[in-house]
Every structure is written in C-alpha cells, then in structure tokens.
Amino acid sequence: MKTSKNNPRLKELAPRQRNPSGIGLVKDLEGEGKIDSESFLLNGFQATELARAIEEIKEMKKQKAFIFLGFTANLMATGLRGLVKELCKKKFVDAIVTTSGSIDHDAIRAFDDYEIASFNEDDEALHRKGINRIGNILVKTKSFEKLEAKMKPFLEKCYAEKKIWGPSELMKKLGTELDESSFLYWCAKNGIPVYCPGITDGAAFGLQLYFFKQKRKDFAIDVTADLKPMADAALNAEKTGAIILGGGITKHHIIGVNILRNGLDYAVYVSTAQEFDGSLSGAKPKEAKSWGKLKEKGKSVHVNCDATIAFPIIFYSLKDNGLL
Amino acid sequence: MKTSKNNPRLKELAPRQRNPSGIGLVKDLEGEGKIDSESFLLNGFQATELARAIEEIKEMKKQKAFIFLGFTANLMATGLRGLVKELCKKKFVDAIVTTSGSIDHDAIRAFDDYEIASFNEDDEALHRKGINRIGNILVKTKSFEKLEAKMKPFLEKCYAEKKIWGPSELMKKLGTELDESSFLYWCAKNGIPVYCPGITDGAAFGLQLYFFKQKRKDFAIDVTADLKPMADAALNAEKTGAIILGGGITKHHIIGVNILRNGLDYAVYVSTAQEFDGSLSGAKPKEAKSWGKLKEKGKSVHVNCDATIAFPIIFYSLKDNGLL
Amino acid sequence: MKTSKNNPRLKELAPRQRNPSGIGLVKDLEGEGKIDSESFLLNGFQATELARAIEEIKEMKKQKAFIFLGFTANLMATGLRGLVKELCKKKFVDAIVTTSGSIDHDAIRAFDDYEIASFNEDDEALHRKGINRIGNILVKTKSFEKLEAKMKPFLEKCYAEKKIWGPSELMKKLGTELDESSFLYWCAKNGIPVYCPGITDGAAFGLQLYFFKQKRKDFAIDVTADLKPMADAALNAEKTGAIILGGGITKHHIIGVNILRNGLDYAVYVSTAQEFDGSLSGAKPKEAKSWGKLKEKGKSVHVNCDATIAFPIIFYSLKDNGLL
C-alpha cells in the first residue's frame, strides 16, 4: 500500500475547473491556514457553500446589482447589528427588508444593553425578574419600557406631521432619532429604504401602535404605500441581488417583489430552515426559479448555518477583498 | 436470563401518574392497535408530544378558552385546508392569524386545482411551463392569473365602499365571495376574524394591491386597525389558547398580542423549526414564558413534526372525542 | 369573484395520474376522514411522502423482496418495540440491522419498565436518583444492573460452547432467553438474523463484554463473521428492499451491503437528519444511487418525521391492507 511520502498530489492541489458542477479538488486545510473564501471553497459541505456565497456577493457588487438585504429580528439582538450597520454606513446595500422586532432591538440597543446567557435558562424565574429571553440572549423588560416611553412623543411628532404613514417613511423618521450605532440611523442618513411589511407585529414598536391608536383613531399605517417604491426599485434596476439571513416574511417579501422583473439575478440565502415541510422559509433557491422569483439562469447559494457564525465570515471576507 | 413469558408487566401497563414529570410507563404498541392519543401518549418522543397536544386542546375547549389558530401559507396549499375549513365551520376556533399567501391559496383552490409532485422537480423546466412549486405541490401561474382577474373587481367594490381598510375587514369581505370549500367563507359567515398582519406580502393578493394602488392612490390598508379588535379579544377572554402550525409572523403575532393579558393559558406549537439559531420560529413555549407571552403556569406543548402529518392526527382525535 | 358553491371540483377529485412526477391533485382532507395512505397521498408535503412509503412497502411485499429492517437503539425504548416485534413474529421482514443499544432496551424491557417524562428534565437530579434519560423517556440504572447480572451467566454459557462468536450468533442465542414481548425472541424463533456491526458500543451489553473479557481473555466477537451471511442474503435475493428508521451505522450497513448486488430495489428512509452536512445519516436515497447502494431505477422514499409518529401510521396501514 506504500504511497510516496512526497506525494506530488500535495503540490498540484490548485483548484481546477471542471464541467458541469466541478469547482476544484478537495484540499486539506493546512495547519498554517486561515478562515477565508479560498480555503473554505475546497473544504466541502457547508464551508464550500459559504465560500460560494462570498464569491456570489462579490459578483453582485462587480455587476453593480441593486442589493436587497433581509434579516429576521433576532439577529438585531446579536453582534450582527454592528455588521448590518456597517453595510448601511458604507452603502453596500440598497434596500433593507426586515420585521418589526428588528426596529425594537436596533432602537433599544442604541441606549441599553442585552446580555449573553444560555439556551437553558429558567424562563419562569426570568419572567419574575423582568427579563426576556431570545435564545441565549437576555433583554430586560425595563429596556422595552424605555423604548415605549420614547415612542409616545415620537409617534405624536409623526402624527402632527400627517395622519397616514407608509412603513418605510416611519422607519426613515425613526432613524434620524437614533445614534450612529444603529442601522436605522445610517439607512435614514444614506437614503436606504427600510421596508417592514409586518410593522405592527412587534413587542415594543408594534404594541405601542395599539396604545397610540386608542387616542389617535385616525392615525394609520398604510402598508400598501411601500409597494410602489419597492417595486420601482426592482423594476428599474439592471440587475438585482438578495442577501437574506433567515426566513419568514422578510425572505418572501424580497423574492416576491422580484417576480415583477422576472426574478432576481443573484440570491444568497443563509438559513437553518429545511425544505421538507414545504415552507417558504426552508425553500431552496431553485424553488424560487419556478416562481420567477429568481431568474432561470440566476445565480444562487443556500448556506445552511446560523447567521451569527456565517455572516461575520462573509463580512470580513468581503472586507479583506476591499469591498467594504 | 429467563423471564416469565406471561410477564405480569404486560397486564399492568395502564398509565400511572408520577411526580413531577411522569406521565406513565412506556407501552409497546400492539399489533391490533390504532393511531390515537392514548397509544401515542405512552409511545415516547414526538408521538408522546403529539398526544399531549391533543389532550391540551381538549382542555382548552373544556375550559372554554378563546382559541387563536395560526398557520403558515404553505399549509393552505395542502389537504389541511379542508380541516381548517372544518374548524371554522364548526366554530371550534375564535380567531385566525395567517399570512397573505394563505389568502391566495384559499381563494385559488375554491376554483382551481393544485397538484402533487415531488421535491426534486426541475424548477427551470417548471418555470418555462408556467408552473410554480411549493415543496412537492405544483400551482399553475394561470391559476394565479385567474385570481388576479377576480381581485380587480373585488378591490373596486371595496374601494367604492370606503378608502381605508383594516386587513381583517378585507378578509371578511373576501370570504363572502368564496365558496364553502374555503376557510375564509366560513370565517366570514361565522364571525371569526382573520388577522393578516403582513397582508401585502403575497404573490397574488399582495402584488395586486400594488397594481390597484397605481390607479387608486388613496386606497389604503391600515394595519394598525386590527390591533384593537385582536387586543380586545385577548384582554376580554377569561382564558386564551393558541394552536400554531409553523412559525414566522403568524406565530409571533398570536403570542405577542397575549402579552397584553400577561400570557396565553395554553399554547400548542406544531413546528419543524429549531431553537439553536435564536429565531422566534424555533423558540420553544418556555421561551415565551420569559416574555409573558405564555403564563408562567400556562400549559404548553411543542410537537416537532410536519403539520401535514401531525394535524390530521390531532383533528381526527378531537373528532373521535366528540369535540368536532 | 363568485365561484359556484356547488363547485364541481369537489366531485372530481379522484386522483389522476400525470407525467412525469404527478401523483394526483391535492385533495382537501374531509371532516369525516381518517389517517390512511389514500388521504395522506393527496395531502402534500411529508404526508404525501409517508403515503408513498406505505405504497412502496406494499410493492416490496408484492414483489417478494428480501426486506432489511433497520432501526436505531432509541426506538427500542419506545412503543415501537411492539411493532418491530410484530413484524418479526409475522415474518414480515427477513433481516434486522441495529445497534447494541437496541439489544439493551429489548432485553431490559422484557422484565422492567421505562417511563414517559419530558425533554426538559433536570439531568443532574436524575443522575443522583439513578435515572437515565433518552429524550422524554427514563430508564432506571437499576434496570441496567438487572440486565448486567443476567449477562454474566449468559456469556459464560456462550463461552462454554465456543470462544469466538459472530454478532448474529450471539443475538440468536440471546433471543432464545427472552420472552415473547421481545423482537430478539421472535427473530431467534423465526430464523431472522439480527446483524449488529457495532456490537460493543452499548451501555449494558457492550460494557459487560469488557468485564467478561477481563476474566476470559480468549473470548472474542469476530465482526467479520457476519459479513458472509449478510452478503449472501443480498446476493441471492431476486429483489431487496430496505426499511430504515434513523441513520448512523444501521443505515449505512444496510445500503452498503447492497453494493454487492448493484443496489437495493426499494428503499424507505424514515429520518429527521438533513443532507446539508454531507452526513450518511442525512443523505437522501438519490445519493445512494451514485454509489450503487440503490439501483438507478430503484424506488425510494424519504419521510422526514420522527419514527414514533410515522412508523405506527405505516404499520397500521399495512395491517388495514391485510399485509400484517
């Protein structure tokens, strides 16, 4: 069985292109290596998919695609808020789609702290202490109350201006009231629209609308107002791309609006949902092709990984490549 | 090692209650058995959780709880639409929360058919044939177009009536236009509100709002309008319960509104999402306790199973128990 | 939007066959329905896959295929032990492949009881009480000790007979010592071989081998001994089929041996594992085709569902069809 200990294979491992699906040869990671797109591409399984995601995002930028960034609210409770903020500050993305909870977390974290804990906390005890849990992250009820207190004058100010608001108009106004740690601030400053199609569904911002509306019955949020700007963006772009962290309404809203232009040109999904239950959250990019949400020849990657691990790798790789 | 072949164990297997968590002894399923709550309870793993879900729903009804039923849109593309329709027809549930896609599927399937296929279809070929895929289910683009054609006069009729609508008002009006196979029809007939907090996010109903709004710029859907009736229902009920199939905005909206009453009394989740990514979709009922979305002493079950398998078992067990 | 309330669609819903992937039209489940292969087939998502699994097993039997049944050890801690026992008693299957833990559970449960609990037990407290947890099932350490006490004379008896044993020989001998509640008993009685390629890896049977070997150094279990009978079975069968509950060594061993005959003719997987991590446990049947573990034109189904829910549905459907 003897094979040469100076195996020539060890020298020839530069990636070779092969058709149709071949990317290159699997290459053993080296002791003196690092986490980057190149080493991950030839590593296999999800490391490969993650590297492909990085390459696809580079391509989006090179092709000057209009980029939709979507993320679920839980991610704004994590350190990823800093990276999303950077993407907005640097105008790396052109539109944001997210849920109401993202607004809560982005705003609260501009003035208060969340805490790292474990997934196995005693939730009944936490409740008695006024602490709310999001996975292994804790938020004080008091933090929500502080935001709620700020919401009242904010909504009054909005109401004084006009009665009927589109969600992205409210987001823009809110952004101007937050500090530089906030992605909403930078979106407002840089003219990046923040679409929030399920704006009433949040623990702080959402429920405050209920209380505010009790007093101001003619205050309204017209969700149909955001359809035109979002559709126009999709229709006017030469190419569109999507970077979608997580699933739900965020994911669907981005790919859905792209039906109007016969599909996205690029789609990068980072998700832990599975396709076997027929859910939109778990649907792979290829399913989107049948709908015309992604072009038949559109490029796509699905990275199955928690975004708190995958997204920093993507972000810092883009930075190392001078794209950020 | 000889053990008696007339093992007395085989006779004494009736469930015994034990503290704190004990439900009974594991009991081998019998050749002459059937699928029911009793045999599943002592089977173990998710069969046990499914049986506990059935028992908890029985308890909700016994305690006359106000029941919120939530489901994701993909389920209205399946045979479960028939069971949801039955629950509404029999007034088994008191309010529905769902997404815009559910409206599309419920309406389209009142006049057109979906088809069973596989998860491995050639999506590019499907697209060329005008067929859209949802997991292993196919829908023709033509079916969507038929719905869109019906939407125009429907929205005109609405607009003629008034300019600003709440989502549940639209749902009620739409229900009266559908046939008896539709859950929206029975909700309208039986006064069961259908809340749809992300109403613009749908391929047919959602995108039609965009086209309609082009012509009728003062047409608006005020999502804040539904907060009061939904909150009132939660606040006025002596007890509330939730049956939630899937995750996303549907799940959060139901448990979120119950914060106002310091939590649900009962929560049954049927979901395939996992908690490790800190997502709301994957959060277990105990996480909801920290938020006051479920009472500290509220009863809850999380069944990890595709709803197309789990929900028929739940439904027919309730029926066998005379509850439907 | 009016559609006829006597929608003719409601009458014409008998399944129509369509090419290539079409099975029939989605059919709403009815209030007066039941859980069976017919209603599940047209339900969608995993219900459809489960129905297809039932149909495929019927076909295996019709074609008189040699059937390998595989399951992971945790399932022998559940009520499924009763159904597996029935399959062996009725000679529905021709060979069993499983892990060492299955032997422990099958043997212990012939004389002692397991208990249903929750997934959220206090494991440190359980340990102090001498209770071991398997998901939501509890087993007393004392139960393991009873088995261990029985193992010593059993192994002495084996050793007196000969020094080197194949795993399936040991399983057969053990079966004759158990009672009729045990699948090993029926396998021994009915000449169904039980292959256990990882026989030393178990908490009771496995670790007892360590203690026994201390005294009887020339006692040996030769795992290569089972390769020939298992290979012969695969090679001599006109057709082979596999019913595999769970993953790991059990799954691989069944599909691996079928390489020798250029693949299984039928494969039914019931599993919750996913394919994104490149694991054998999560690999779909189509991956097995590349290896020649499943024939290119072999029939296969993958049901993504906990076996405690899926397998009783499969079993009782086969029974309703007179196959058991």
Next chain:
Amino acid sequence: MKTSKNNPRLKELAPRQRNPSGIGLVKDLEGEGKIDSESFLLNGFQATELARAIEEIKEMKKQKAFIFLGFTANLMATGLRGLVKELCKKKFVDAIVTTSGSIDHDAIRAFDDYEIASFNEDDEALHRKGINRIGNILVKTKSFEKLEAKMKPFLEKCYAEKKIWGPSELMKKLGTELDESSFLYWCAKNGIPVYCPGITDGAAFGLQLYFFKQKRKDFAIDVTADLKPMADAALNAEKTGAIILGGGITKHHIIGVNILRNGLDYAVYVSTAQEFDGSLSGAKPKEAKSWGKLKEKGKSVHVNCDATIAFPIIFYSLKDNGLL
C-alpha cells in the same frame, strides 16, 4: 428619542461577568474586526456557543485532560482531514474514535483526489460515470478500487502475523503504510490509538474484509479487544475530555466508555442533529449527565453547525492561542 451619538455604551462594552448564566453583554461586531473567540463569545446564538467550545478546549488542555477526538467518516472526505492530521501530528489529542468510512477516505486521499461539486448532482448519471457522491463531494469508484487492490496484500501481511486482530491494532498497522498527509500515519507514529467499533461497516475497508475472509476463514477481527485499552485510558486519566464532530456510533462510543469513570470532565459536541427524536446523535450534553457519561459538574458545549465551518474556526483559534 434622542440618544447621544457618542454613546458611552460604545466604550464600556468589555465583558462583565454575571451570575448565574451571564457571560457578558452582547457586543456589536465591528467593521475592523475578525473571527475569533473573543468577538464570537459576545455575538450571541451559535457564535457564542462556538466561542465557548474554544474556551472549553483550552481549559481541557490546561487541565491536561486525556482528549478523545471523534468524527464521522464524511468529514475525512473534506478539508478537515488536514486539521485532524495536524491534531494527531502535534499530539493534541490522545485517542481517536471514528467509523470505517474514515479509514477509506484517509487512505484513498493519500494517493487520489476527491472533487468539489454540488448537492444537486444527477446521481443516476454519476453512477453511470463511476462517480460516488458524498453531499457536495465526488469520489471516483476507481479510487475505491485502487484502495481495494492495496488492501489485499495488506491483509495478507496482517494474516501472516496473526489470525485475530483488534480494530485498533489494524488501524495502527495501516497507518504505518500511509503517507504524511494521513491522520492514521500520525496516529501510528505518535502512539495515538484509533478505535473503530464498527470496523466492518465501510464501502472499501469493510467490504474487503468480506472478500478476504472468504479465503482466510480463520481471520478474525475481535471487537472486544479494544474495550480494555479504551477503558483503561478512561479509568487512568485524571481528567477526560471529548471533542465530538457529528453523531452516531462515534459519539456514543466516546461518551459510553466514560461511564466507567463516572463521566467526562469536558464535552464539546459539534453537530447538526436535533434532540426531539430522542436520538443519541441529537442528544445534548445535559442528557449525558443523567447517564454518568458526563460528570454532573462537567463542562460542556453543544455547537449546532456543520463541522466544515465550525471546526476550522476552533482549530485556528487554538493555534492563535499558541495551543497548536
């Protein structure tokens, strides 16, 4: 709502310790950041768990624990083979537990290449071309045949030496025949035992044993032979730790043998399996505590992530900390 744009919070974010579960405050990732244990620890969700895994492995080494490294076979088809090789070369781990497929991949890749592809290959076409798929990695049947050709003289050489072998003896002998790219080579050289409790279950090494045994009927692999050295290692160590990538027999064998010493002191699981199905693969570390597989006060982390992404991060962090 105005909050200071020079929010002092941004300066005070150094982690503060809090009881009982608090690790520190969530800290936004910075534009100028990098992937390391420190930034991941305060990121949240699985990034936090991954950082905790790194910290726990550092602690294992500091405490001079005897470290068991386990991994499933698929990972030896990826670039992780290079990192595992490094761990063995640097004697970072004290024992390996793995499956038969790992031997195949480690040996084949010493003389032949695997290729990166996609998860959506046409498996029937691959089969016709003599290519086997493992997730998104391809292996030629010819590569397996080359190994099989080498196996025959190797087994003859073994047989000439003695008739009955323990799995780890065979692994050691095999290692001396491979080149420096192989982990088996370094294990043999450095006296690190490689335990393979399911040694017959592999496509190349496993099935070759079947052919070899046809001619040499008295050749045997006695799996009970490895129980004593493995148990002795566990019993003699002052502290033991486990790093387990994936599940199945690999995972169980490591934690199972530690029952003999009343549990591991440290356990790091990297896995994508879930606990809801009661499987050993999906069981969290806390379940192991009930069994005495992990000490009641043993430290443990479960990282839910594909190992191709998580393990390089762990490895290079240990290296950055001078531990490798």
